[in-house]
Amino acid sequence: MNMNTLPVVALTLGDPAGIGPELIARLLADPATCAQANVVVAGDPWLWEDGQRIAGVKIASAAVATFADVRGRADTARPAFLALDTIRPDQTHRSQAEAAGGAAALGVLDACMDAALARHIDAICFAPLNKYALKLGGMKHEDELHHFAQHLGVTDYFCEFNTLEGLWTSRVSSHVPLKDAPKLISQPRIVAAAQLIYRSLQANGVPAPRVAVSALNPHGGDGGTCGREEIDIIAPAVAELVAKGFPVQGPFPADTIFLKARAGEFDAIVTMYHDQGQIALKLLGFSKGVTVQGGLPVPITTPAHGTAYDIAGLGRANVNATANAFAIACRMGRTYRENAAIAVPVPQWA
Numbered sequence: 001m002n003m004n005t006l007p008v009v010a011l012t013l014g015d016p017a018g019i020g021p022e023l024i025a026r027l028l029a030d031p032a033t034c035a036q037a038n039v040v041v042a043g044d045p046w047l048w049e050d051g052q053r054i055a056g057v058k059i060a061s062a063a064v065a066t067f068a069d070v071r072g073r074a075d076t077a078r079p080a081f082l083a084l085d086t087i088r089p090d091q092t093h094r095s096q097a098e099a100a101g102g103a104a105a106l107g108v109l110d111a112c113m114d115a116a117l118a119r120h121i122d123a124i125c126f127a128p129l130n131k132y133a134l135k136l137g138g139m140k141h142e143d144e145l146h147h148f149a150q151h152l153g154v155t156d157y158f159c160e161f162n163t164l165e166g167l168w169t170s171r172v173s174s175h176v177p178l179k180d181a182p183k184l185i186s187q188p189r190i191v192a193a194a195q196l197i198y199r200s201l202q203a204n205g206v207p208a209p210r211v212a213v214s215a216l217n218p219h220g221g222d223g224g225t226c227g228r229e230e231i232d233i234i235a236p237a238v239a240e241l242v243a244k245g246f247p248v249q250g251p252f253p254a255d256t257i258f259l260k261a262r263a264g265e266f267d268a269i270v271t272m273y274h275d276q277g278q279i280a281l282k283l284l285g286f287s288k289g290v291t292v293q294g295g296l297p298v299p300i301t302t303p304a305h306g307t308a309y310d311i312a313g314l315g316r317a318n319v320n321a322t323a324n325a326f327a328i329a330c331r332m333g334r335t336y337r338e339n340a341a342i343a344v345p346v347p348q349w350a
Contacts, residue, residue, distance in 0.1 A: 023319055027322050043082075097309075193270045212260065216255075
């Protein structure tokens with residue numbers, strides 16, 4: 001693939017106090033990484049050097065002054081590096097969630113999103129963040145996805161996808177207290193979540209995704225004796241999706257749906273709340289999982305694990321999930337570049 005067809009993918013170093021800088025260094029130590037995309041690393045030079053030191057590697061890169069300089073590079077066999085001044089070494093303390101670190105991570109991500117809006121880059125893959133540090137650093141939303149959506153001007157439905165190799169999950173409710181999750185289960189939200197994950201999987205190279213919808217209650221509600229959400233809300237949503245031409249099945253009891261998926265029956269599962277899908281995916285492969293920010297006008301991915309403060313600076317970070325996140329960003333970034341955008345209009349939040 002030549003430079004004219006490679007997607008431009010921005011990599012960020014994540015929380016300065018975590019394992020992010022080490023992960024990006026390990027990722028780029030593999031020559032196959034830059035064969036997949038025209039890569040630009042964005043971040044503080046001292047932090048990038050520190051990440052390479054921890055990983056025990058030295059990455060040859062080409063300095064660029066702006067994101068606009070990346071797409072036309074003649075040599076994409078090594079990554080570009082865009083120096084940003086967001087945090088000083090004396091403001092960072094290893095393995096600690098701090099305002100300075102959160103503000104720095106947000107600043108780099110905002111710069112990347114601005115570059116995506118200007119069509120200078122085609123996808124973003126960011127190293128792990130710490131939500132507490134982000135909030136200390138000025139994030140006014142419940143999570144980074146909502147920050148991204150506001151920054152990018154998204155008004156339609158968006159949600160976080162978690163993926164493990166060939167299996168993707170989405171959520172009808174996400175980072176809210178469990179007691180509030182049932183209030184967010186509605187037919188329009190289920191329809192929107194299923195449509196979005198279906199189309200996002202198509203952007204990731206799956207022509208006809210097979211999507212299943214999970215039940216909310218134990219045993220799928222047991223015919224209404226253990227809850228009526230399946231009868232009154234979830235089954236009608238599935239019927240609406242089928243009528244619209246989406247090959248969606250369900251609702252299936254949550255304690256068996258992942259057995260079907262593991263057996264290869266489905267490509268995606270729409271879950272009703274955060275841990276319903278997260279526990280299953282992390283048990284199936286914690287070191288491989290990826291989070292995809294769904295419904296945004298540019299592909300944004302990240303490893304599904306966190307900042308791993310307990311091993312930060314020790315040179316022990318596992319790069320598998322980061323490599324998987326980067327691969328998805330490359331595939332979706334190529335689709336984004338070819339089709340102008342991967343976001344599709346779907347019903348707004350109910």
